Amino acid sequence: MPALRLDEISIVRGATQTARALSAEFNAGQVYAILGPNGTGKSSLLKAIFGELSLSQGRIHYGPHPLSMRHLASWRQRIGYMPQGTEIDVSLTVLEVVLLGKLDALHMYVGDELLNEALEIMQQVGIVDLAHRDIQTLSGGQRQLAMFCQVLLRDPAIMLLDEPVSALDMHHQLNLLEQVHQETRQRRLITITVLHDLSLAAQFADQVMLLGEGVLQASGTPHDVLTPERLSPLYGVAVERLYDSAGIPVIRPLRQMNRGLVN
Numbered sequence: 001m002p003a004l005r006l007d008e009i010s011i012v013r014g015a016t017q018t019a020r021a022l023s024a025e026f027n028a029g030q031v032y033a034i035l036g037p038n039g040t041g042k043s044s045l046l047k048a049i050f051g052e053l054s055l056s057q058g059r060i061h062y063g064p065h066p067l068s069m070r071h072l073a074s075w076r077q078r079i080g081y082m083p084q085g086t087e088i089d090v091s092l093t094v095l096e097v098v099l100l101g102k103l104d105a106l107h108m109y110v111g112d113e114l115l116n117e118a119l120e121i122m123q124q125v126g127i128v129d130l131a132h133r134d135i136q137t138l139s140g141g142q143r144q145l146a147m148f149c150q151v152l153l154r155d156p157a158i159m160l161l162d163e164p165v166s167a168l169d170m171h172h173q174l175n176l177l178e179q180v181h182q183e184t185r186q187r188r189l190i191t192i193t194v195l196h197d198l199s200l201a202a203q204f205a206d207q208v209m210l211l212g213e214g215v216l217q218a219s220g221t222p223h224d225v226l227t228p229e230r231l232s233p234l235y236g237v238a239v240e241r242l243y244d245s246a247g248i249p250v251i252r253p254l255r256q257m258n259r260g261l262v263n
Ligand SMILES: Nc1ncnc2c1ncn2[C@@H]1O[C@H](COP(=O)(O)OP(=O)(O)OP(=O)(O)O)[C@@H](O)[C@H]1O
Pocket: 013, 014, 015, 016, 018, 036, 037, 038, 039, 040, 041, 042, 043, 044, 045
Protein backbone atom coordinates (compact mmCIF):
# COMPACT_ATOMS: atom_id res chain seq x y z
CA MET A 1 0.00 0.00 0.00
CA PRO A 2 1.35 3.48 -0.84
CA ALA A 3 2.55 5.80 1.91
CA LEU A 4 1.68 9.48 2.23
CA ARG A 5 4.81 11.60 2.43
CA LEU A 6 5.33 15.22 3.37
CA ASP A 7 8.72 16.54 2.27
CA GLU A 8 9.86 19.74 3.94
CA ILE A 9 6.48 21.41 3.63
CA SER A 10 5.87 24.98 4.70
CA ILE A 11 2.47 26.66 4.92
CA VAL A 12 1.81 30.37 5.32
CA ARG A 13 -1.59 31.77 6.34
CA GLY A 14 -1.79 35.55 6.41
CA ALA A 15 1.17 36.69 8.47
CA THR A 16 1.60 33.32 10.19
CA GLN A 17 3.81 30.47 9.12
CA THR A 18 1.81 27.43 10.27
CA ALA A 19 4.25 24.74 9.06
CA ARG A 20 8.00 25.09 8.78
CA ALA A 21 9.91 22.58 6.66
CA LEU A 22 7.84 19.74 8.09
CA SER A 23 8.59 16.19 6.91
CA ALA A 24 6.65 13.05 7.80
CA GLU A 25 5.63 9.68 6.43
CA PHE A 26 2.25 8.07 7.04
CA ASN A 27 1.75 4.36 6.39
CA ALA A 28 -1.32 2.25 5.65
CA GLY A 29 -3.08 0.55 8.54
CA GLN A 30 -1.88 3.11 11.09
CA VAL A 31 -3.66 5.80 13.10
CA TYR A 32 -1.64 9.00 13.51
CA ALA A 33 -2.71 11.69 15.98
CA ILE A 34 -1.61 15.28 15.43
CA LEU A 35 -1.35 17.02 18.78
CA GLY A 36 -0.31 20.44 19.99
CA PRO A 37 -1.58 23.69 21.52
CA ASN A 38 -4.24 25.92 19.95
CA GLY A 39 -3.17 27.79 16.84
CA THR A 40 -0.11 25.67 16.27
CA GLY A 41 -0.97 24.54 12.74
CA LYS A 42 -2.78 21.19 13.11
CA SER A 43 -5.87 22.06 11.04
CA SER A 44 -3.70 23.85 8.49
CA LEU A 45 -1.72 20.65 8.03
CA LEU A 46 -4.86 18.60 7.30
CA LYS A 47 -6.14 21.29 4.94
CA ALA A 48 -2.83 21.24 3.07
CA ILE A 49 -2.97 17.45 2.70
CA PHE A 50 -6.55 17.81 1.40
CA GLY A 51 -5.30 20.41 -1.08
CA GLU A 52 -7.34 23.23 0.44
CA LEU A 53 -4.24 25.27 1.33
CA SER A 54 -1.33 25.54 -1.04
CA LEU A 55 2.22 24.96 0.13
CA SER A 56 4.71 27.79 0.15
CA GLN A 57 7.46 25.20 0.00
CA GLY A 58 7.88 21.42 -0.21
CA ARG A 59 5.89 18.54 -1.68
CA ILE A 60 3.25 16.00 -0.73
CA HIS A 61 3.09 12.55 -2.38
CA TYR A 62 0.80 9.57 -2.08
CA GLY A 63 2.98 6.74 -3.38
CA PRO A 64 4.22 8.04 -6.74
CA HIS A 65 1.37 10.59 -7.07
CA PRO A 66 2.22 14.21 -6.26
CA LEU A 67 -0.40 16.58 -4.87
CA SER A 68 -0.92 19.18 -7.57
CA MET A 69 -3.64 21.80 -7.76
CA ARG A 70 -4.21 20.90 -11.42
CA HIS A 71 -5.27 17.35 -10.50
CA LEU A 72 -7.01 18.14 -7.26
CA ALA A 73 -10.21 16.20 -8.01
CA SER A 74 -8.39 12.90 -8.53
CA TRP A 75 -6.18 13.58 -5.48
CA ARG A 76 -9.25 14.15 -3.32
CA GLN A 77 -11.00 11.01 -4.55
CA ARG A 78 -8.77 9.03 -2.20
CA ILE A 79 -9.49 11.20 0.80
CA GLY A 80 -12.26 11.30 3.38
CA TYR A 81 -11.93 14.66 5.15
CA MET A 82 -13.91 15.69 8.20
CA PRO A 83 -13.19 19.36 8.93
CA GLN A 84 -13.45 20.94 12.36
CA GLY A 85 -16.69 22.85 11.81
CA THR A 86 -19.69 20.68 10.95
CA GLU A 87 -22.33 23.40 10.46
CA ILE A 88 -24.31 22.91 7.27
CA ASP A 89 -26.29 25.76 5.76
CA VAL A 90 -28.62 23.77 3.53
CA SER A 91 -31.70 21.85 4.50
CA LEU A 92 -30.86 18.18 3.86
CA THR A 93 -31.76 15.03 5.74
CA VAL A 94 -29.00 13.25 7.64
CA LEU A 95 -29.19 10.36 5.16
CA GLU A 96 -28.72 12.77 2.25
CA VAL A 97 -25.70 14.32 3.94
CA VAL A 98 -24.17 10.88 4.49
CA LEU A 99 -24.81 9.96 0.83
CA LEU A 100 -22.87 13.05 -0.25
CA GLY A 101 -19.79 11.04 0.73
CA LYS A 102 -20.28 9.30 -2.61
CA LEU A 103 -20.97 12.51 -4.53
CA ASP A 104 -18.50 11.74 -7.30
CA ALA A 105 -20.19 8.35 -7.91
CA LEU A 106 -23.85 9.42 -7.50
CA HIS A 107 -26.15 9.34 -10.52
CA MET A 108 -29.71 10.59 -10.88
CA TYR A 109 -30.92 8.00 -8.40
CA VAL A 110 -29.41 6.20 -5.42
CA GLY A 111 -29.41 2.39 -5.76
CA ASP A 112 -30.53 0.03 -2.99
CA GLU A 113 -26.99 -1.19 -2.43
CA LEU A 114 -25.62 2.27 -1.69
CA LEU A 115 -28.65 3.15 0.42
CA ASN A 116 -28.22 -0.01 2.51
CA GLU A 117 -24.51 0.66 2.87
CA ALA A 118 -25.23 4.18 4.15
CA LEU A 119 -27.86 2.90 6.59
CA GLU A 120 -25.55 0.14 7.83
CA ILE A 121 -22.80 2.66 8.57
CA MET A 122 -25.32 4.89 10.36
CA GLN A 123 -26.45 1.88 12.39
CA GLN A 124 -22.84 1.11 13.30
CA VAL A 125 -22.19 4.71 14.38
CA GLY A 126 -25.51 4.82 16.27
CA ILE A 127 -27.44 7.46 14.33
CA VAL A 128 -29.72 5.38 12.08
CA ASP A 129 -32.77 6.71 13.94
CA LEU A 130 -31.78 10.23 12.81
CA ALA A 131 -31.72 9.29 9.09
CA HIS A 132 -34.74 11.40 8.12
CA ARG A 133 -34.12 14.38 10.42
CA ASP A 134 -33.03 17.70 8.91
CA ILE A 135 -29.29 18.01 9.57
CA GLN A 136 -29.79 21.60 10.75
CA THR A 137 -31.93 20.39 13.66
CA LEU A 138 -29.20 18.11 15.07
CA SER A 139 -26.96 18.82 18.05
CA GLY A 140 -23.26 19.50 17.43
CA GLY A 141 -22.34 15.97 18.53
CA GLN A 142 -25.00 14.35 16.33
CA ARG A 143 -23.75 16.38 13.35
CA GLN A 144 -20.21 15.24 14.04
CA LEU A 145 -21.38 11.61 13.94
CA ALA A 146 -23.22 12.25 10.64
CA MET A 147 -20.09 13.73 9.09
CA PHE A 148 -18.10 10.73 10.25
CA CYS A 149 -20.62 8.42 8.51
CA GLN A 150 -20.12 10.47 5.33
CA VAL A 151 -16.35 9.91 5.54
CA LEU A 152 -16.78 6.14 6.05
CA LEU A 153 -19.23 5.82 3.14
CA ARG A 154 -16.63 7.44 0.95
CA ASP A 155 -14.42 4.38 1.49
CA PRO A 156 -11.24 6.47 1.37
CA ALA A 157 -7.60 5.38 1.31
CA ILE A 158 -6.71 8.35 3.52
CA MET A 159 -8.89 9.55 6.38
CA LEU A 160 -8.31 13.09 7.68
CA LEU A 161 -10.28 13.85 10.85
CA ASP A 162 -10.05 17.27 12.47
CA GLU A 163 -11.07 16.99 16.12
CA PRO A 164 -13.71 14.34 15.32
CA VAL A 165 -14.76 13.80 18.95
CA SER A 166 -14.68 17.39 20.26
CA ALA A 167 -18.48 17.54 20.73
CA LEU A 168 -19.07 13.92 21.75
CA ASP A 169 -19.87 12.33 25.11
CA MET A 170 -17.62 9.55 26.48
CA HIS A 171 -19.67 6.75 24.96
CA HIS A 172 -19.67 8.27 21.48
CA GLN A 173 -15.99 9.29 21.72
CA LEU A 174 -15.00 5.70 22.41
CA ASN A 175 -17.38 4.31 19.80
CA LEU A 176 -16.14 6.65 17.06
CA LEU A 177 -12.45 6.20 17.83
CA GLU A 178 -12.89 2.41 18.09
CA GLN A 179 -14.36 2.47 14.61
CA VAL A 180 -11.57 4.71 13.35
CA HIS A 181 -9.11 2.15 14.70
CA GLN A 182 -10.94 -0.88 13.26
CA GLU A 183 -11.56 0.64 9.83
CA THR A 184 -7.92 1.73 9.66
CA ARG A 185 -6.72 -1.79 10.38
CA GLN A 186 -9.29 -3.68 8.28
CA ARG A 187 -9.21 -1.46 5.20
CA ARG A 188 -5.50 -0.57 5.56
CA LEU A 189 -6.26 3.15 5.63
CA ILE A 190 -3.87 5.96 6.40
CA THR A 191 -5.65 7.81 9.21
CA ILE A 192 -4.55 11.19 10.48
CA THR A 193 -6.61 12.73 13.23
CA VAL A 194 -6.24 15.95 15.18
CA LEU A 195 -7.05 15.44 18.86
CA HIS A 196 -6.82 17.68 21.90
CA ASP A 197 -7.33 14.91 24.41
CA LEU A 198 -3.85 13.45 24.86
CA SER A 199 -5.13 10.49 26.88
CA LEU A 200 -7.52 9.51 24.08
CA ALA A 201 -4.62 9.85 21.63
CA ALA A 202 -2.59 7.50 23.83
CA GLN A 203 -5.46 4.99 23.76
CA PHE A 204 -6.15 5.02 20.04
CA ALA A 205 -3.16 6.30 18.05
CA ASP A 206 -0.33 4.10 16.85
CA GLN A 207 1.86 7.16 16.39
CA VAL A 208 1.55 10.73 17.62
CA MET A 209 3.04 13.90 16.18
CA LEU A 210 3.51 16.82 18.52
CA LEU A 211 3.39 20.22 16.82
CA GLY A 212 4.55 23.49 18.31
CA GLU A 213 4.34 26.69 16.25
CA GLY A 214 4.33 24.76 12.98
CA VAL A 215 7.39 22.73 13.88
CA LEU A 216 7.37 19.01 14.55
CA GLN A 217 8.57 18.79 18.16
CA ALA A 218 8.48 15.01 18.42
CA SER A 219 6.90 11.97 16.79
CA GLY A 220 6.68 8.31 17.73
CA THR A 221 4.57 6.08 19.93
CA PRO A 222 2.35 7.79 22.52
CA HIS A 223 4.41 6.16 25.25
CA ASP A 224 7.66 7.67 23.94
CA VAL A 225 6.34 11.11 23.00
CA LEU A 226 3.80 12.02 25.67
CA THR A 227 6.16 12.75 28.56
CA PRO A 228 5.66 15.53 31.13
CA GLU A 229 9.12 16.89 30.22
CA ARG A 230 7.93 17.51 26.68
CA LEU A 231 4.32 18.47 27.33
CA SER A 232 4.73 20.91 30.23
CA PRO A 233 6.84 23.54 28.40
CA LEU A 234 4.85 23.13 25.18
CA TYR A 235 1.43 23.66 26.78
CA GLY A 236 2.63 25.89 29.61
CA VAL A 237 1.06 23.76 32.35
CA ALA A 238 2.36 21.22 34.83
CA VAL A 239 1.50 17.72 33.66
CA GLU A 240 1.46 14.37 35.40
CA ARG A 241 1.59 11.05 33.58
CA LEU A 242 -0.44 8.27 35.18
CA TYR A 243 -1.27 4.82 33.83
CA ASP A 244 -4.65 3.12 33.42
CA SER A 245 -5.28 -0.55 34.27
CA ALA A 246 -4.16 -1.55 30.76
CA GLY A 247 -0.83 0.27 31.22
CA ILE A 248 -1.77 3.08 28.79
CA PRO A 249 -0.57 6.57 29.73
CA VAL A 250 -3.14 9.04 31.06
CA ILE A 251 -2.07 12.67 30.76
CA ARG A 252 -3.31 14.81 33.60
CA PRO A 253 -2.85 18.61 33.64
CA LEU A 254 -2.32 19.81 37.20
CA ARG A 255 -3.93 22.79 38.87
CA GLN A 256 -1.54 25.35 40.25
CA MET A 257 -3.11 25.65 43.67
CA ASN A 258 -1.03 28.67 44.74
CA ARG A 259 -1.77 30.78 41.68
CA GLY A 260 -5.07 32.20 42.86
CA LEU A 261 -7.79 33.38 40.49
CA VAL A 262 -6.81 34.06 36.91
CA ASN A 263 -8.49 37.01 35.27
N1 LIG B 1 -7.83 32.08 7.41
C1 LIG B 1 -6.74 32.42 8.10
N2 LIG B 1 -6.05 33.53 7.80
C2 LIG B 1 -4.94 33.88 8.47
N3 LIG B 1 -4.44 33.14 9.49
C3 LIG B 1 -5.08 32.01 9.82
C4 LIG B 1 -6.27 31.59 9.15
N4 LIG B 1 -6.68 30.44 9.71
C5 LIG B 1 -5.81 30.15 10.68
N5 LIG B 1 -4.85 31.08 10.76
C6 LIG B 1 -3.73 31.12 11.71
O1 LIG B 1 -2.89 30.01 11.45
C7 LIG B 1 -2.39 29.48 12.67
C8 LIG B 1 -2.67 27.98 12.69
O2 LIG B 1 -4.07 27.79 12.70
P1 LIG B 1 -4.67 26.30 12.74
O3 LIG B 1 -6.15 26.41 12.63
O4 LIG B 1 -3.97 25.45 11.76
O5 LIG B 1 -4.24 25.85 14.21
P2 LIG B 1 -4.70 24.60 15.07
O6 LIG B 1 -3.45 24.01 15.65
O7 LIG B 1 -5.56 23.66 14.29
O8 LIG B 1 -5.52 25.32 16.21
P3 LIG B 1 -6.76 24.83 17.15
O9 LIG B 1 -6.21 23.77 18.07
O10 LIG B 1 -7.09 26.07 17.92
O11 LIG B 1 -7.88 24.34 16.29
C9 LIG B 1 -3.04 30.26 13.79
O12 LIG B 1 -2.13 31.20 14.28
C10 LIG B 1 -4.22 30.95 13.13
O13 LIG B 1 -4.48 32.18 13.75
